[in-house]
Amino acid sequence: MDAVQEQAVSAPAVSALDTTVPAPEGISADEIALYDRQIRLWGVQAQEKIRNANILLITMKALSNEIAKNLVLAGIHSLTVVDHALVTEADLGAQFFITESDLGQNRAAAAAPQIRKLNPRVQVIVDTDNIMSKGAAFYGSFDIVIATDLQPDTLNIINTATRINHKPFYAAGVHGFYGFIFSDLIQHEYVVEREKSNRATMLQAETQTRSVVDVKTKKENGKSIEMVRKRELYSTWYLASDAASLPAEYLKSRRRLKAVTPILSCLRALWEFMTFQDGRLPSTSEDLKLFTVLATQKHKALGLPDETLRSETLRKFLGQVGSEIAPVTAVLGGQLAQDVINVLGSRQQPIQNMVVFNGDTMEAPMYPLHPDGALGEGLLPLSVGAESGAILNGGNLAMNGVVPIFQSEIVEV
Amino acid sequence: MARDQFNQKSLGIPLNTMVKETDKSEQARILMVGAGGIGCELLKNLVLVGFGEIHIVDLDTIDLSNLNRQFLFRHEHIKKSKALVAKEAAHKFNPNVKLEAHHANIKDRQFNVEWFKGFTMVFNALDNLDARRHVNKMCLAAEVPLIESGTTGFNGQVQVIKKGQTACYDCTTKETPKSFPVCTIRSTPSQPIHCIVWGKSYLLSEIFGASEDESPEMDHSKDTENGMYSSKEIEKLRQEAQALKQIKEAIGSDTFPQLLFNKVYKDDITRLRSMEEMWKTRRPPGPLDYETIIKEVPEIGMSKERILKDGQRIWNLQENTIVFKDSLERLSARLQTMKSSSNGSSAEPIITFDKDDDDTLDFVTASANLRSIIFGIETKSRFDIKQMAGNIIPAIATTNAIVADLFLTYIQVFLSPFAPERLLASDRIRAPNPDCEVCSVAQTRLLVDMSRATLNDLVEDFLRMELGYGDELSVKNEVGLLYDPEETENLSKKLSELGIKSDSFLTVTDEDEDNPRVNLVLNVRESSTELDDKPIKGLDISASSEAELPTSPIPRRKKPAPPVQPALTNGHANGKKEGSDPISSAAKKRTASEALDGDSPDATRKKHQPNGQGTTENDDLIIIEDDGAILIDD
Incomplete structure (x- = not known):
């Protein structure tokens, strides 16, 4: 509940506070006029940070269309789009930067002119290389890395590279009505403003991942306002996608476990299936069997009750695998882009660390999925984190553990 | 069909067909009112999903401060019609969709009840209370489902309105601009x-x-x-x-x-x-x-x-x-x-x-x-x-994108051939407010021979003789009172002399003290031919055989309902601080487990957190009641 109350107090304070401060050098009156409605929401300082951000966006499909649109409209400095695939007819179904005349063209190159038109102030850079050909150094020149619709082990490699470079990383994917957003911000600090309560705010841990690291107070209109600096710690895609468990407070409560969406188990099963089947999606009845076994194992490993994973859910999920539809990519792309903006502005609590979207129920619950033990930078020496995650969560290593793949080109850096 | 393969796969063949078939009578025709922040996003989704025909109505022109979120518009479009530019831009997303743009006010007379009846569904993507109430009224009269939406800063909401089944937009009091x-x-x-x-x-x-x-x-x-x-x-x-x-x-x-x-x-x-x-x-x-x-x-x-x-x-x-x-x-x-x-x-x-x-x-x-x-x-x-x-309301692209997406649920609800009853099966749909002056009323279209119909024809012949009203009744139009037992001087005047035209609305209030009828809203339609017998005919309500019986065609008023809290009206009342919404607070208590047990595409009004803050350490769906839009600080 904490976060909610803080949000309630801090949101209006942004406009009251930030906007009275002189605009930073460089942000022009034209830009203030263009971005007027959003500056009133997050303040001119946050806009300045957005304006300086260089973002890497990997794979230009429907989900990335939405992310690109939202970030470019918001006024980032540059967007680098990496995609080596060519536009197919199926791409026309949910992607709005391309038309029939782009069939057979590179997907990033085809989308770029339309992305540029959204906001000519933003530099849009096209890279038609296969992302797998990039070394770790490539990622060092971006402020935030976003990878969409990729293989689980490719995400693992990219996340390893972002950890080496100390860069925030987002992964997201969509399967018809279902999808996910994962984030590894490594260690992220942000300031919430709230009216000071009678109880003093202690410098202490609030959850497994979040702690209060600093509190300052100021007077505003006769009210005492607290500026509370909080720190969130993260772990890697490798852990969150498989071995990491739900937080202790979930595991203690049957009611809460019952409420966890079975789509989380389905996604984990799908990731494992793809990892062991050369990246292909389940399609045959043979695949359905294997997928059912995997999903049941994942569900159990998460400690979720059997009855919440119904065969109907599994069938429905498999029916959606691999497709993209516009309304779902809009909500996921909207959530992801907003979190990127919030992280740049450092004024809002960010995603921690897995959001599972279920279009059947129109819900997007968030689950912090972490190993026990050190998080954040503390995970760095074991950047892929296999050992700590698998051992501490015990039991399912043989089934779940995917041996981390160190691409030589990344490790050499 | 390759363009369509994912929609086919995800929506299922029957629903996908229903959305698109252009040669069938049940083809989906969509009306979208407003082509601003939500409208741009919604139009993109509707076009990509591939609805057969979409009409866009907006009277506004494009302004520089729109460009940070209304992504169909560019700098060179400033001062041009939103509806027309949106149509051109969205057409490229899917050339198979038929788009019609109207650069006009939705309150114009050309958009009458008959016109609204031609749509399968209406989407409101508006920014003001007045137009929202108008579309609400028209959709109730035309019995077309309406999906209402609004955003303020990080928050947004969607409400589904279907006559007789859900609360309407006016079932809860809206905050009026502060004075x-x-x-x-x-x-x-x-x-x-x-x-x-x-x-x-x-x-x-x-x-x-x-x-x-x-x-x-x-x-x-x-x-x-x-x-x-x-x-x-x-x-x-x-x-x-x-x-x-x-x-x-x-x-x-x-x-x-x-x-x-x-x-x-x-x-x-x-x-x-x-x-x-x-x-x-x-x-x-x-x-x-x-x-x-x-x-x-x-x-x-x-x-x-x-x-x-x-x-x-x-x-x-x-x-x-x-x-x-x-x-x-x-x-x-x-x-x-x-x-x-x-x-x-x-x-x-x-x-x-x-x-x-x-x-x-x-x-x-x-x-x-x-x-x-x-x-x-x-x-x-x-x-x-x-x-x-x-009265500026902060607005950003991402919230609009997410709210536009929530419409998806309602497309399923209204079009899915498999689940027509889902809407009623849910206990989280808010029932209509029995005291609502807009939706908890009886309605009929009235065929009127304008050349001769007088107010007396309406009051005596139609209301009293045919429908069985007693002495105590009043008739009002948008301007004011036309008739009550003390105000009789208009009776001999023709309706046309009283400023009543085709598509005018009249409200009849039963002032009977013991067992009054609900209000009756009459939608006037001018008869193209001269009516031979009576100059006024009810099109949807037939005469009761015996007046004053409880079997009156107009239902009696129910007992007063408990007072309803003011509704949450994001962006509706020019950005004033929101009240709390009974449905939103119900949703607050709603856990994911309840959601799993319940029927799915049912949430009437759900505030959506674009950044996942809706869930904290506990997985309840938490609604943030406040936002950055408080403009008047008192």
Whole structure:
């Protein structure tokens, strides 16, 4: 509940506070006029940070269309789009930067002119290389890395590279009505403003991942306002996608476990299936069997009750695998882009660390999925984190553990 | 069909076919009202999903400040029609969809009930209360499902409205724009907004426009309520206004800024201060003198260009005075140009406040801040005053994208051939408010022979004889009362003489004390041919055989329902602070487990957190009640 109350107090304070401060050098009156409605929401300082951000966006499909649109409209400095695939007819179904005349063209190159038109102030850079050909150094020149619709082990490699470079990383994917957003911000600090309560705010841990690291107070209109600096710690895609468990407070409560969406188990099963089947999606009845076994194992490993994973859910999920539809990519792309903006502005609590979207129920619950033990930078020496995650969560290593793949080109850096 | 393969896969073949089939009578025809922030996003989704036919209605043109989120529009589209540009842009996303754009007001008569009946579904993507209520009324009359939406900053909501099955938009009271007692504005301001309203609705309009009394922000109802504001005091204010009118004669002259300044900031304040009983519990105001301030302006570093460029910073006394003088001169020059070009032909030219008109904004900023200084109130930057005076609601692309997406659920609900009953199966759909004057009414279309139908034909023949109404009833239209037992002089007049036209609405209220009927809303349709027998016929309600029986075709009113809390109206009441919504708070308690057990596409109103803050350490769906849109701080 904490976060909610803080949000309630801090949101209006942004406009009251930030906007009275002189605009930073460089942000022009034209830009203030263009971005007027959003500056009133997050303040001119946050806009300045957005304006300086260089973002890497990997794979230009429907989900990335939405992310690109939202970030470019918001006024980032540059967007680098990496995609080596060519536009197919199926791409026309949910992607709005391309038309029939782009069939057979590179997907990033085809989308770029339309992305540029959204906001000519933003530099849009096209890279038609296969992302797998990039070394770790490539990622060092971006402020935030976003990878969409990729293989689980490719995400693992990219996340390893972002950890080496100390860069925030987002992964997201969509399967018809279902999808996910994962984030590894490594260690992220942000300031919430709230009216000071009678109880003093202690410098202490609030959850497994979040702690209060600093509190300052100021007077505003006769009210005492607290500026509370909080720190969130993260772990890697490798852990969150498989071995990491739900937080202790979930595991203690049957009611809460019952409420966890079975789509989380389905996604984990799908990731494992793809990892062991050369990246292909389940399609045959043979695949359905294997997928059912995997999903049941994942569900159990998460400690979720059997009855919440119904065969109907599994069938429905498999029916959606691999497709993209516009309304779902809009909500996921909207959530992801907003979190990127919030992280740049450092004024809002960010995603921690897995959001599972279920279009059947129109819900997007968030689950912090972490190993026990050190998080954040503390995970760095074991950047892929296999050992700590698998051992501490015990039991399912043989089934779940995917041996981390160190691409030589990344490790050499 | 490759373009369509994912929609086919995800929506299922029957639903996907229903959405698209263009040669079937049940083809989906969609009306989207509003092509702004939500509209752009929604249109993209509707077009990509591939609805057969989509109509877009918007009367607005594109503005620079739209471009940060209304992604169908570019810089070169500024000042062009939103509906037309949106149509052109969205067409490229899927050439198979038929799009129609109407650059028009949805309240125009061409968009009548019959026209609304031609749609499968209506989506509201509007920004104002008035148009929302209108579309709500039309959809109820046409019995077309309506999906209503709104966003404010990070928050948004979607509400589904279906006649008889869900609450309608007007089932809960909406907050109307805030107004202030005149005495607060004129004599005892205590907050920045009071001084802003003074600058915008009093000073600016006294000098350049219509008089303050016409401003909805000024509430005269309390004028004489408290003893402090006697009729004598009102008389003095009148005299002050008179004196101001005399100063107005000097508009355009070099001395005008000084005259006006000393009038409103020195003489009026000195007089106000002399009313000692007013300042026993308040800090008395301190008059300002123009010459004294101007003398203190340093020689360098005070150019008006530099001040005006800095809209983010709060200006000091001297800076505000310089801007006051400068903006007053700009406005005066403009008014004189307007006067000379109008050649005295039409009405006196006026200048009214527009947040995007820098001259008026500068003037309101400076005059409000000067008044704030006098009363010891916090001063504000021009950027902030623009928001407060212009009722600006923060708006971002991502929230609009997400809200537009929530519509997906309703597409399923209304079009899915498999789950037509789902909407009713849910216990989270809010039932209609039985006292709602808009949806809990009986409705009928009325076929009228306009050449001869009189009010008496309606009251006596149709309502009393055919429908069995008793003596106690009243008939109203949008303008006011047409008939009640004491108001009978209109009875002999033709409906056409009373300003009733085709597509007019009439409301019949049963004033019977014991067992009144619900209100009856009549939608007038002009008969194209002369009706042979009676000049008025009900199209949807047949006559009851025996009058005054409980089997009257109009249902009786139910017992009063418990009071309903004000609804959460994001972006509806010009950005005023939201109340809490009973459904939202119900959703707050709703856990994911309940959601799993329940039927799925059912959430009536769900606030959506774009950044996942809806879930904290506990997995309940948590709704943040507040947002960054509080414009009026009291």
